[in-house]
Amino acid sequence: MKKKNGRNTGRAWLGTVALVLVFSAELLPAAKLDVIKLNPPDLKRGLPFMETLAVRASAREFSAKELSLQDLSDLLWAADGMSRPAENKSTAPSAINAHDIRIYVFMKDGAYLYDSPKHELLPVLAGDHRQALMMARPPRPAAPSPGASAAGATPPAPPAAGAAPPPPPPSNPPVQIILVSDGDRFTRGDPERKFEWGALDAGIVSQNISLFCAATGLKTVPRAMMDKARIKDLLKLTDAQIIFLNHPVGYAK
Numbered sequence: 001m002k003k004k005n006g007r008n009t010g011r012a013w014l015g016t017v018a019l020v021l022v023f024s025a026e027l028l029p030a031a032k033l034d035v036i037k038l039n040p041p042d043l044k045r046g047l048p049f050m051e052t053l054a055v056r057a058s059a060r061e062f063s064a065k066e067l068s069l070q071d072l073s074d075l076l077w078a079a080d081g082m083s084r085p086a087e088n089k090s091t092a093p094s095a096i097n098a099h100d101i102r103i104y105v106f107m108k109d110g111a112y113l114y115d116s117p118k119h120e121l122l123p124v125l126a127g128d129h130r131q132a133l134m135m136a137r138p139p140r141p142a143a144p145s146p147g148a149s150a151a152g153a154t155p156p157a158p159p160a161a162g163a164a165p166p167p168p169p170p171s172n173p174p175v176q177i178i179l180v181s182d183g184d185r186f187t188r189g190d191p192e193r194k195f196e197w198g199a200l201d202a203g204i205v206s207q208n209i210s211l212f213c214a215a216t217g218l219k220t221v222p223r224a225m226m227d228k229a230r231i232k233d234l235l236k237l238t239d240a241q242i243i244f245l246n247h248p249v250g251y252a253k
Contacts, residue, residue, distance in 0.1 A: 032126070033109065033110050033112075033123035033126050034123065035120055035121065035122055035123065036069075036112060036120060036121035037120050038069070038072065038073035038076065038077075038119045038120055038121065039069055039070050039073040039074075040073070040119075041073060041074050041077035041078070041081060041119075042070065042074055045074065045215075045216060046212070046215035046216050047214070047215045047216075052211055052214045052215040053211075053214075055214050056210055056211060056214035057214070058220070058221035058222070059170075059219035059220060059221055059252070060170040060171070060221055061170065061171055061172075061219075061253040062170065062171065062172050062173045062174065062219055062248065062249075062250030062251065062252075062253055063172070063174075063250055063251040063252060063253050064172045064174065064250075065174065065250070065251050066107070066108065066174045067174055067175055067218075067249070067250065067251075071216070071218065072105075072175065073119070074212070074216070075175075075209065075212055075213070075218070075249065076103065076105070076114050076116075076119075076121075077091065077116075077119065078091060078208050078209070078211075078212035079091070079092065079103055079114075079177070079205050079208050079209050079212070080092040080099075080101055080103060080114075080116055080205050080208065081116050081119060082116050082117055082119070085117065090116060091208060092201070092204045092205045092208050093201075093204060094197075094201045094204075095186065095197035095200065095201060096186060096187065096188070096189075096197075098185040098186045098187070098197070098201075099116075099185060100181045100182050100183065100185040100186060100197070100198055100201055101179055101180070101181055101182075101198075101201050101202055101205050102114075102179075102180045102181075102182055102241070103116075103177060103178075103179060103180075103205070104124065104177070104178040104180060104235060105121060105175060105176075105177055106129055106130045106133065106175070106176035106177075106178065107128075107130070107174065107175055107176075108128050108130075108174070109126070109127075109128070110123060110124070110125055110126040110127055110128075111123075111124045111125040111129060111234070111235070112124055124235060125234055125235065129234060130173065130175075130176045132227065132230060133176055133178070133226055133227060133230070133231055133246065134170065134176075134223070134225070134226060134227070134246070134248075135225045135226060135227055170221060170223075170248045172250070172253075173248030173249060173250045174249070174250045174251075175248070175249040175250060176246065176247070176248055176249075177209065177246065177247040177248075177249060178226070178231060178235075178243060178245075178246055179202045179205055179206060179243075179244050179245040179246070179247070180235075180237065180241050180242065180243050180244070181194075181195075181197075181198025181199070181201060181202055181241070181242045181244060182240065182241050183195070183198060183240040183241070183242065184238070184240045184241075195242060198242050198244065199244060202244035202245050203244075203245075206222045206245050206247065209222075209247050209249070210222060210247075213249060217251075217252070218249055218250070218251065219249070219250055219251065219252055220247050220248060220249045220250075221247070221248060222245050222246075222247055223245065223246045223247070223248070224244070224245060224246070225246075226243065226246045228243045231243055
């Protein structure tokens, strides 16, 4: 009996050790993520402004090459970096100077939060979640028939059998940027007003990203199609933190 109990105890102990090792293996990648110190922004690079507007375009295919540290540093500073730190002013204006836009950066090794005052990336989540964030764009509904009144218009018919599928999400972007407005940063305003302010502020940061990419040869496209429920869960966002836009960014394919 004693031997049997000894064997059972030994097996239980080995099982416990195995479970600890499994959980430790899952936690190790997060522990390995370090703060990424970004380079000072290169304020001399890029096309002239009017030429930048002329070449701005959306891209949905990217090279698999990872962004250089300088390109990533300049991209994030252009998006919403501190341009006048002494006045708490950044490259993107925000409603009541709330700085409500939180920029999450998904890369191969994990997800990070951009800390604009320190100009660095703070680890949030280990692992490669870039492709899991995106959803394909749904097919556009059929246009209403000519002469149909708004009140009497019938809902659009579903796509016919054999119709072209919706375009797939962008492929292989080395960086995925998620723009989130943190409503708790607004010191006044009701929820509806905070939502409007957040949407406007996210749009401004999005335009900064698009123009920076156009000026420097990078590629991007602003997208509203995302798996927002999955993103909220991955980033542990609160109900006051609203996900607005996604920017895949990379080099030309």
